[in-house]
Amino acid sequence: MLVLVTAHHSERELARTVALRLRMAIPLPTTHRVKAADGRVAPDFVTTLDTADRTLLLVTPSSTSLRTAQRLLKFTSGIGVGVDRVLVVAHGFRDDGGLGVRELGDLLQREIYWELESDGAPSERQDSNYVELAAKLGLGGA
Secondary structure, eight states: OEEEEESSGGGHHHHHHHHHHHHHHSOSSOOOOEEEEOOSOSHHHHHHHHHOSEEEEEEOSSHHHHHHHHHHHHHHHHTTOOTTTEEEEEESOOSSSSOOHHHHHHHHTSOEEEEEOOTTSOHHHHHHHHHHHHHHTTSSOO
16 A cells, blocks of 8 residues: 655645545556555554555645654654655655755755656646656556
């Protein structure tokens, strides 16, 4: 099972949308499930981490998302969840003078596994981006 975790609970709707688009990019039939989960550290979150093959940590440029991502990465590392199981996915970052993906990697001290196309990108490009992410995850696709 693949779990998509929001870095902050205020971004639950974004996580649901990303999970839906990723599910749509996975060719059927598949045994993989994509579940969106809240990133608050609670017993159900730990259970979700334990049952997941991999966890995608969805991070946006908001300061609350960045702080929560740092906290979640520290927590998962502390309980022995390897970096190969918690993968950082950036959404909404720009390389036009604002906080970019490269700076995000430096801030989190973690490789950025994937950058999702912004919501303003053409629909075809967004669809292709999700298919490519599914393929990189080994879920099928391109």
